[in-house]
Amino acid sequence: MKISDAQFAGSSTKISEKPKRRLSEFAFIGRSNVGKSSLINTLCNKKKLAKTSGTPGKTRLINHFLINDSWYLVDLPGYGYAKMSKTEKAKLTTIINNYIIHSEELIQLFVLVDCRHDIQQIDIDFINQLGSNQIPFSIIYTKTDKLSQTALNKQIEKNKEILSEWWEEMPLMFTSSSSTGNGCEEILEYIGSVLKTI
Numbered sequence: 001m002k003i004s005d006a007q008f009a010g011s012s013t014k015i016s017e018k019p020k021r022r023l024s025e026f027a028f029i030g031r032s033n034v035g036k037s038s039l040i041n042t043l044c045n046k047k048k049l050a051k052t053s054g055t056p057g058k059t060r061l062i063n064h065f066l067i068n069d070s071w072y073l074v075d076l077p078g079y080g081y082a083k084m085s086k087t088e089k090a091k092l093t094t095i096i097n098n099y100i101i102h103s104e105e106l107i108q109l110f111v112l113v114d115c116r117h118d119i120q121q122i123d124i125d126f127i128n129q130l131g132s133n134q135i136p137f138s139i140i141y142t143k144t145d146k147l148s149q150t151a152l153n154k155q156i157e158k159n160k161e162i163l164s165e166w167w168e169e170m171p172l173m174f175t176s177s178s179s180t181g182n183g184c185e186e187i188l189e190y191i192g193s194v195l196k197t198i
């Protein structure tokens, strides 16, 4: 799968406000600052498509990006930003849950996890909720440019061990770096293969 065209298609807070075209959606979720918006930009090879920031809590809306005039990449707000007010956190949780549970076009959710740390309880709780709601998901480890290959493999094995407490079968796992582009080809290949089955 090659992305030859990527266009911002609209921001929304609920699915009734989504872009009207009913096309397959692949969405990115994960803790604030994990690198969701950056990865979308790298996948699309467009530096300023999605807004990124060194400060967590940048993306507060559901952002649709129309890819090759035929499907959407969806950038979601992050969860688990400690410094956000309770009211704001609750608002974002409602936006995220309403979208992932009710969007009929959502084909696959990519849960992004920083490769430098153990997968956190908040990620596990989120993933378990996806399981209960039967929402297909994969994991993408981000910021792999910050670790050696050996350290990366070790961390992934450790996270598998942590996850195996809840999950008998492991979800698909990808690695990525928005700085080097590592892993992007595999992610796009995967999306392409899923789109072929629809």
Ligand code: GTP
Binding pocket: 031, 032, 033, 034, 035, 036, 037, 038, 039, 051, 052, 053, 054, 055, 056, 057, 058, 059, 060, 077, 078, 079, 142, 143, 144, 145, 146, 176, 177, 178, 179, 180
């Ligand atoms: P929210 O919208 O706040 O939830 O954050 P986000 O998950 O969209 O993160 P964003 O893409 O805005 O990136 C957060 C920070 O991490 C920025 O300073 C990025 O430059 C940095 N970053 C993202 N991806 C990578 C990566 O692959 N490698 C490195 N070294 N830094 C990255």
Ligand code: MG
Binding pocket: 036, 037, 038, 051, 052, 058, 059, 075, 076, 077, 078
């Ligand atoms: Mg973002």
